[in-house]
Amino acid sequence: MRITRAVMKKIIPWLFLTPVIIFIILSWVAPVALTLYLGFTDLSIKNFLAFIRDFFTPEVHITLENFEKIFFGGDPYLPEVLKITIIYVVSVLAINAFYSLILSISIAYFLKHDYLSLFLRVSWLLPRITPGVIYALMWNWFIDPRYGMLNTLLSLAGIPKEMLPQSWLLDKPYSQILMIMVNGYIGASFGMIVYTAAIKSIPPDLINAALVDGANEFQVARHIIIPLLKWPIFFVVAWQTLSLLASYEQILLIWGAGGGGGYAGIARAAGVMVWALYSYSKAFSEYQYGYASAISVVLVVVGIALILIYFKLFGFSRLMAPSKVEV
Amino acid sequence: MVKVVLKEVSKYFGKVRAVDNLNLEIKDGEFVALLGPSGCGKTTTLLMIAGIYKPTKGRIYFDNEDITDLPPKDRNIGMVFQSYALYPHMTVYNNIAFPLKLKKTPKHVIHEKVVKVARLLRIDNLLDRKPSQLSGGQQQRVALARALVKEPDVLLLDEPLSNLDAKLRIYMRAELKRLQKELKVTTIYVTHDQVEAMSMADRIAVMNQGKLQQYAEPNILYDKPANIFVAGFIGNPPMNFIEGSIMEVNGEYYFDSGVFKLKIHRSLGEMISSKTEEAILGFRPEHIKLVTTKAPNAIKGIVYVVEPLGRDMVVNIKVNDTIIKALASPEIQLTPGQQIYIILDERKIHFFNKSTGEAIV
Structure with a gap:
């Protein structure tokens, strides 16, 4: 049989895409499906061995118990986790999407010195290019109440000793502030890359026109630059919400060590147990695989719901388009 | 309305002398064209008068006031950019109203002035549109309206006609000249098109490589060019x-x-x-x-x-x-x-x- 040109033209793109599609199925679709399935089972340390020997073992039962536990108050600690997660996502998002906007405008617009601006941009990128473990370790040193620099710096700045925490890791709300700082400092660089590129692509004529029209530098930022960054802001907000919902690595690295809480370490005591980390600790320190999966499923559903809402709000095609400045 | 004086003004970008020791006096209510090939320093000169660029050397005066160190917002200038530079996120109305809003003008006064200048430029039917919904000619009028609405002392025009098609350009030439004579606003017009300069300006400053070549009335430039550059630049076909x-x-x-x-x-x-x-x-x-x-x-x-x-x-x-x-x-x-x-x-x-x-x- 001869394959015509037209058929080939349709096949070839798929041929090239196959490796990536297989990869996505294995690394994303399959785990989601598995998690979804496990969420409806009572898989735990008791029947785990039987399960890995035989996927269809009768020892694992299909049940709705996990979701009943989540939604009908079966787990008294969950409301706390929910509260911490909301604080975490909203505050870090505020840093990543809005504080980074202020930073970007300062660095890319107010600061007229090119080299200094470049230096500051690069320095904000440092946490992102530092390996995660080292980044966490550096924070651990930095916050150490006796040897660390943070308390010393704060008391140098005139903050009285009584207001400084004994332990940044354990004393609430300092631990939660720390959680927000650690993640915000990494995340802000993402917004900064997107925003500074967008600011630099605003035609200089527009800014000059506003200056001639009588605007001062702040009015230029408020009336011209920020409205023109509408799409980059939407993009960063959407992207960061989703990645924050699922993120827990830095918290695990800093609070994960010791404390008797297993893999989740002292996160629970410190009040930094976010939803994703809770799922992780349920699975890998308490071996309640079924329940942990159910918690993750809720997160996936919330994530998908948020994606749909964002797509609806901002328009799918516009959101997927490269970051742009509307001119 | 003011008299604009440039005294020994220079602007260097690194080693490039964009404008070199320029002396220029523009009378109150006069229409002066800065004419020259691209890269001759005419737009740089305009941006220095606007206050966007600071001269490396020399002083700029409006009447007898030294405004060299004044930021653009304190100079009361109106400017039309070659790209029009309309704010894409604002309607035509808000584009024109923007300079007045920044001055904290009362709302009803803003409305009156915007409508008046829109009528003058015949764009009063476009006020609720966005710039992207306008043709080039309409955008140009909006840009002009935005420059005029604040009743500027000096009107700066940077190649405002170069993005229009040939027919509209010839029409707008006469229109702009009429408007300028009607409002009697001191106007500085940057162009590389000698026909535009000759047909509209009271006086023309011919520039080349950052230097002023000749500053005179159009007929003098034509009849008595000061040097071979001016002689070759003015007139079509050239000398x-x-x-x-x-x-x-x-x-x-x-x-x-x-x-x-x-x-x-x-x-x-x-x-x-x-x-x-x-x-x-x-x-x-x-x-x-x-x-x-x-x-x-x-x-x-x-x-x-x-x-x-x-x-x-x-x-x-x-x-x-x-x-x-x-x-x-x-x-x-x-x-x-x-x-x-x-x-x-x-x-x-x-x-x-x-x-x-x-x-x-």
């Missing part, structure tokens, strides 16, 4: 130039190009030879008379190409290796290869110093 030397034979003076000898008046010859030996002869295409029969003191050439333009035609004539352009009435029948004689009107020829480029006559 013809032929290099040669002045020689004296038995008390009579000739311009000798090596190919032909042109007899010139004794006083003219004496004046040129007192200044330089090597000279450049310049004459405009429209000041050439073409005859088909041999005539005294005529330059012999061969018709090379004829470009009919309807009302008249451009005849390209080959004199040895040089092409000379002449404007002729289309009634003469000319065929390429035909022999022809060029007669120059001695009152309308120019001589330039070959080494300096300065005009001698």
Whole structure:
């Protein structure tokens, strides 16, 4: 049989895409499906061995118990986790999407010195290019109440000793502030890359026109630059919400060590147990695989719901388009 | 309305001298064009007057007030950019109202003024549109309205017509000139198009490579160009130039190009030879008379190409290796290869110093 040109033209793109599609199925679709399935089972340390020997073992039962536990108050600690997660996502998002906007405008617009601006941009990128473990370790040193620099710096700045925490890791709300700082400092660089590129692509004529029209530098930022960054802001907000919902690595690295809480370490005591980390600790320190999966499923559903809402709000095609400045 | 004075203004970008020691005075209510090829420093000059750029050296005055260090917002200027620079996220109404809002003008006054200037520019039916929904000509009017609504002391226009199609450009030329005369606002108009400058401006400042070449009324630029650059830049088709030397034979003076000898008046010859030996002869295409029969003191050439333009035609004539352009009435029948004689009107020829480029006559 001869394959015509037209058929080939349709096949070839798929041929090239196959490796990536297989990869996505294995690394994303399959785990989601598995998690979804496990969420409806009572898989735990008791029947785990039987399960890995035989996927269809009768020892694992299909049940709705996990979701009943989540939604009908079966787990008294969950409301706390929910509260911490909301604080975490909203505050870090505020840093990543809005504080980074202020930073970007300062660095890319107010600061007229090119080299200094470049230096500051690069320095904000440092946490992102530092390996995660080292980044966490550096924070651990930095916050150490006796040897660390943070308390010393704060008391140098005139903050009285009584207001400084004994332990940044354990004393609430300092631990939660720390959680927000650690993640915000990494995340802000993402917004900064997107925003500074967008600011630099605003035609200089527009800014000059506003200056001639009588605007001062702040009015230029408020009336011209920020409205023109509408799409980059939407993009960063959407992207960061989703990645924050699922993120827990830095918290695990800093609070994960010791404390008797297993893999989740002292996160629970410190009040930094976010939803994703809770799922992780349920699975890998308490071996309640079924329940942990159910918690993750809720997160996936919330994530998908948020994606749909964002797509609806901002328009799918516009959101997927490269970051742009509307001119 | 103010008088604008630039005193020894220079602007360097690194080693590049964008504007070099510029002295310029623009009278109250005058319409001045800054004319020159791209990269000559005219837009840089405009942006310095606007306050976007700070001069490296020199001072700028509005009336007698030194405004060199004043930020743009305190200069009360209106400016139209080549790209129009309309704010894409605002409606036409808000674009025009923006300068007034920044001045904290009361809302009803803003409304009155916006509607008034929109009517003046005939865009009052477009006020709720976004700039992206406008044609180039409409955008240009909005930009002009935004510049005029704050009743500026100085109106700065940076090639405002260059993005319009040819027909609209000619229409807007007259429109802008009428508007300027009506509002009597001191206007500085940057353009590379000599026709725009000639047809609209009261005075033209011709610039090249950051330096002011000549600053005069349009007819003076045309009749008495200060140097070879101005002579070549003003006029279309451009002035013809032929290099040669002045020689004296038995008390009579000739311009000798090596190919032909042109007899010139004794006083003219004496004046040129007192200044330089090597000279450049310049004459405009429209000041050439073409005859088909041999005539005294005529330059012999061969018709090379004829470009009919309807009302008249451009005849390209080959004199040895040089092409000379002449404007002729289309009634003469000319065929390429035909022999022809060029007669120059001695009152309308120019001589330039070959080494300096300065005009001698």
